[in-house]
Amino acid sequence: MAKKVAFLQGNEAAAQGALYAGCNFFAGYPITPSTEVAEVMSAELPKVGGKFIQMEDEIGAMAAIIGGALAGSKTLTSTSGPGLSLKQELIGYACIAEIPCVIYNVMRGGPSTGMPTGPSQSDVMCAKWGTHGDHPAICLVPASVQETYEEVIRAFNLSEKYRTPVMVMPDEIVAHMRERIVFPEPGEVAVIERTVPTVQPEQYKPYDTSFGDVPPLAAFGSGYKFHVTGLNKMQDGFPTTKAAIVQAEEERQVRKVDGNVDDIVKYEEYLLDDAEIVVVAFGSTSRSARFAVNEARKQGIKAGLFRLITFWPFPEKQLLALSKKVKAFITPEMNLGMATGVVKGVVEGNAPVHGIFRVDGEPINPGQILDKMKEVK
Amino acid sequence: MAFDYEKYIRPGKLPHIWCPGCGHGIVMKGLIRAIDTVGLKKENTAIVSGIGCASRLPGYMDCCTLHTAHGRAAAFATGVKMAKPEMDVILVGGDGDGTAIGGNHFIHACRRNIDMTYIILNNKIYGMTGGQFSPATPTGAKASTTPYGNPDAAFDIAKLAIGAGATFVARGTAFHANQIDKLIAEAIQHKGFSVVEILDDCPTTYGRRNKFKSVIEMMNHLKEIAVPVKAAEKMSPEQLQGKVLTGVLYKEERPEYTDEYAKVIERAKGAK
Numbered sequence A: 001m002a003k004k005v006a007f008l009q010g011n012e013a014a015a016q017g018a019l020y021a022g023c024n025f026f027a028g029y030p031i032t033p034s035t036e037v038a039e040v041m042s043a044e045l046p047k048v049g050g051k052f053i054q055m056e057d058e059i060g061a062m063a064a065i066i067g068g069a070l071a072g073s074k075t076l077t078s079t080s081g082p083g084l085s086l087k088q089e090l091i092g093y094a095c096i097a098e099i100p101c102v103i104y105n106v107m108r109g110g111p112s113t114g115m116p117t118g119p120s121q122s123d124v125m126c127a128k129w130g131t132h133g134d135h136p137a138i139c140l141v142p143a144s145v146q147e148t149y150e151e152v153i154r155a156f157n158l159s160e161k162y163r164t165p166v167m168v169m170p171d172e173i174v175a176h177m178r179e180r181i182v183f184p185e186p187g188e189v190a191v192i193e194r195t196v197p198t199v200q201p202e203q204y205k206p207y208d209t210s211f212g213d214v215p216p217l218a219a220f221g222s223g224y225k226f227h228v229t230g231l232n233k234m235q236d237g238f239p240t241t242k243a244a245i246v247q248a249e250e251e252r253q254v255r256k257v258d259g260n261v262d263d264i265v266k267y268e269e270y271l272l273d274d275a276e277i278v279v280v281a282f283g284s285t286s287r288s289a290r291f292a293v294n295e296a297r298k299q300g301i302k303a304g305l306f307r308l309i310t311f312w313p314f315p316e317k318q319l320l321a322l323s324k325k326v327k328a329f330i331t332p333e334m335n336l337g338m339a340t341g342v343v344k345g346v347v348e349g350n351a352p353v354h355g356i357f358r359v360d361g362e363p364i365n366p367g368q369i370l371d372k373m374k375e376v377k
Numbered sequence B: 001m002a003f004d005y006e007k008y009i010r011p012g013k014l015p016h017i018w019c020p021g022c023g024h025g026i027v028m029k030g031l032i033r034a035i036d037t038v039g040l041k042k043e044n045t046a047i048v049s050g051i052g053c054a055s056r057l058p059g060y061m062d063c064c065t066l067h068t069a070h071g072r073a074a075a076f077a078t079g080v081k082m083a084k085p086e087m088d089v090i091l092v093g094g095d096g097d098g099t100a101i102g103g104n105h106f107i108h109a110c111r112r113n114i115d116m117t118y119i120i121l122n123n124k125i126y127g128m129t130g131g132q133f134s135p136a137t138p139t140g141a142k143a144s145t146t147p148y149g150n151p152d153a154a155f156d157i158a159k160l161a162i163g164a165g166a167t168f169v170a171r172g173t174a175f176h177a178n179q180i181d182k183l184i185a186e187a188i189q190h191k192g193f194s195v196v197e198i199l200d201d202c203p204t205t206y207g208r209r210n211k212f213k214s215v216i217e218m219m220n221h222l223k224e225i226a227v228p229v230k231a232a233e234k235m236s237p238e239q240l241q242g243k244v245l246t247g248v249l250y251k252e253e254r255p256e257y258t259d260e261y262a263k264v265i266e267r268a269k270g271a272k
Helices: A010-020 A035-048 A058-070 A081-097 A124-129 A145-162 A172-176 A243-258 A283-298 A316-323 A338-347 A366-376 B024-038 B054-060 B073-083 B095-101 B103-112 B157-164 B177-189 B215-225 B257-271
Strands: A005-009 A025-028 A051-054 A075-080 A101-106 A115-119 A165-168 A178-182 A227-229 A267-270 A277-282 A303-308 A310-312 A328-333 A353-357 B045-049 B064-067 B088-094 B116-122 B168-173 B193-199 B226-228 B244-251
Touching (some): A010 A075, A051 B073, A058 A101, A075 A081, A081 A101, A081 A165, A101 A145, A115 A172, A124 A338, A145 A165, A277 A338, A283 A303, A283 A366, A328 A366, B024 B054, B024 B088, B073 B103, B073 B257
Parallel strands (some): A025 A075, A277 A328, B088 B116, B168 B193
Antiparallel strands (some): B168 B244
């Protein structure tokens, strides 16, 4: 039987991906350019018995998805730059309390209100460093409508698997463009559910590391009584200031991601085998980069593309290896050098890194990238 | 036979953090009696709080307890209740947590009339941080950040709740300990968003700056200013100067939020 296909916008695909992943709770607040996700969820969730709520503000929406997740739901919120700034307080809460949830953030111009309808890629640092304190960060950066659908499913899976919030961050171009999408059949893409406790309620501890770095999470109302706090906590969930426990717990929380980089990092290598000039790009910019690489090849320049699909954790190992055999990196991005700085740090001076930065609300076009290739080759 | 509070207290979690003379423990005992009266199941009861002295209360309770971020209890709790409407949800917090940083979540929970009970322990001060003035601090009062007297006007929290759409609003005091459980029990049994404001004392950070010589004096003050709603009906505006009304201040029946959302689900499933 032919697969179901549709012509969808990135934001609509994100909502469909969430539904495929079993999302049954959405809380949000209207914000351009991500509102379509909320609109689709408000229509689709109740059809399958799920819950949609429009909260009084961005912080409230983040709070509600954490509360919903703790009561056993698979939860999503959608937002954009200013909303992401507001949500940071409780993204940190979800990190320390280890509550799975997915934050879909469409990158628009910033800072502040910035350019609400213009594309940008300037929230990628906010995804890692936006909330205070040390914490794990997972951020996925799809480049097409199909990939947005798939990465939202993967975000839910990673969130449930590692018991931590996961961000999906398309830029505004990806979020609003329309493309053909092919839907997987039910069961075709694996859907991961959180591990729930099997111990008796009296024995349950919400942060019991005897089960490994990702302790099972019970749902409120499922027979287990336990405590959850945003304070540094012990294995039983109660606050502590004991140095050794705080140190161990903080390290474990970060290790959930840093210790599983190979499972989380996803990237695409395009024409890299003999490449001398490698473009490192993500989101819609990677589409311009692919076009530029193809043009460069026609003109005899040995160009290739390393496309980030996971932004955090960053594919450090892969880029370091690549840096030992290429002449130069080009890093086009719709910000003033966020990924460029990370790449520079990772490649340890093995190859020069040339950034191309745009923050004027216009996409980086292939010609700009091609010109830079000619300049540095 | 003496009431068995320990049935509802988490083993090993006492003593509590509250200062000698603080009324929060009196309110917690009232809440426990109310839970017992209504017959709530501990494993089906979520107690949610924000940040502050009062917000440490859930940790002592042997239920599903969620100590959230400053001011955010009502929004977290809304998520819990939406996801599991069959759970009983109780919020606990202070005046600063609930009406300053959490003011927006508070009024919107009132407006939605989502079935939860919010107990606000109003001691008129940010106690945990050392006594800064809150939205409930009276004009002219001294706090660590109002050394020349508070220039701000205070919220009437119960009126705020009524104005925002809460369908059950009551007020008690830490002095009137035997009334607390009755007000909370009625609030829990009310279908909709219920607010119980308990006027409380903070001898450590409020009393000592505002000429209260002892905890007893603070408690007596609560006794003196409290006027039951019924008694107030017979009093003149002059007689009511400086008094606060106690008891059930407001009650109405209005569609509850999770019930209304259940109808949304029915309509969506029928729409196709």
